[in-house]
Amino acid sequence: MVETFTPAVCGSRSRQRIAIALFALAALVASAAVGATLGFVGSLVGTRPALIAAAALSFLAALREAGILRLPIPQSRRQVPERWQYERQLTLWSAGYGAGLGLGFLTFQPVATFWVACAVALALGNPAAAAACFALYGAGRAFMAVWPRHREPSGPAAVERLVGRASFVSRANAVVLGLAVVLLALAPAAGAAVTSLGRGFDPAADGQTFARARMDSGTVKVLVVPPAPDPTDTVSPADAPALDGSYLAYEDDEGIKVIDWRNDSPVRELDGPYSHPALDYPLLAYIRDGGAHERLVLADISKPSLDERNIASVHSAADLGRPALRGHRLAWHRIASGGSSINVLDLATNNRRVIKQTDVWMEANPSVTSRRIVWVEHRPRGSSLRMKRFGHKRTKTLMHVSGRKTLLWTTALTGRTAYVTKWTPSTRKAVVLRVNF
């Protein structure tokens, strides 16, 4: 390639350097743009399907490179347009060559690795990260344009020596692709697949049924989404849903209502300063605002007297948030100016535990199952969705959002699926994310 920039006895060293620089820059930018595009598309698709596709593709590619499988790969059997050298300015065609090769899919593909890299960029689901990784492809293209000249006085001779090692390159490529299969297969276990479920906040979940609140034209409503083919049920006005099977608890202007969402029949009403219900029928946990104090109350709604039990109490300047109730565990947060904590009460043994306590950060909005707890940790640099298994010491981060403009907020948990609200305070726009781990 470098001989193209400055054919023999035609062109100075500075011309060559300019052309190489433009070629390299264009290749880097084009590759990064491909990566960014794929990363953006991947963020819409969802990590888990993309990871599975990338692992499968990598496996097939490894077999192809090892010579075990004959697989055609998509490619454009074209070279850079030679006529550009005669019709265009050096700055244009050298950059054009770089961009064309940097895009990757406009020229020959001797190995399948490029397409595996595309699948991985999709799986990354992060435009910036995918752009940074893909830029390396452009750097490689730029390097190969320059390298032969530095190795030997004759560039073509250097390339021919490289071609002579093609079988070694194929075998090495097969090994690398095999390693990629292993890493991609492990990735879902190591991280979490995040999918956006659309506008809404305050998620609730039980098995395959999912509920969330949503603001429409100034009114908050609750949408209950059962598995297909059952239709979505909408309750309005309603906020802060809690699900347990066919039971739905929510708050409205009058207090808390518990209904059978399948037929909208009422089960129980609590009128008064009650909010933030959590439901594990017949147990209902909620916050009672007593003016000077806020209390977390646990009640049995199958009993006429409710058999209320005060679980926690804070001064009104502090916050007990949105409790969670599942699998004989009740979880809540306690946030005050002096610190915050995530607390769990085991209803079977009456043991209380502090899962996380801090004088500095804000730990908030837990959700529980019988085996795990998730919550959101807020720090100045961002917010993280944390997960801990009961009986284990380690806390895992399922996802992280950087900065203060967009935050993670309320959560839900069922099995190995967590839901979390992601919202922007300045616009109050919120979406619910599903996080498989």
Add this chain to the structure above:
Amino acid sequence: MRRPDALFDGAARALSTRLASGMTRRSFLGRMGGAVLAATGGAAVAAAVRPEKSEAFHFCGHIWTTGSCLNPLGLPRIDKNGFPLRPSDGHPIDNLGRAVNSEGWAVDGSGHRLRSPDGDFLPRAPRTRLCEDWTNEHYKIGGVMQGAWYRCCNGQVRKLVDCCSHSNKRINGDASLTGYCFDGRRVFCVLYYDSGLKC
């Protein structure tokens, strides 16, 4: 003969002037300096402390290498009690870096309380002291604010404060020095307080 109160006033002014113009870092002067300067109302400071372009390693007035104490927004600006302030304008902030009102509720640029997606007011986030609480949370070293020195920054007197502990390492990770700390403590990290007194 001068009246006793006049003698005292003159001695206080002379002391404050000497303190303000002194360039040595002595721990007992660090302890005394703030009280004396406050008592003389800053007039002596204005006369004695020449506005200087203090070479700052990472903020004005800080000419040593000790790193900032942990803080929400990148610079360790505090109020007189050690709670975090927004570096740009001194507005009180919580530990998450959000501007807060006098009651500690997070507010927007217009002073309205922030609300959650469903319209409820956001809860107050923790707001704790950068030296005593933040360093203890992260490093378990029992930090306390001790020695201080003063510089003229942006036309006003800045008080730079050492957060001191018994740790042999400072926040940078390397060996700590005594600095303005006392009672066996050493400098762990630094913070600053802008007094608003003109200089």
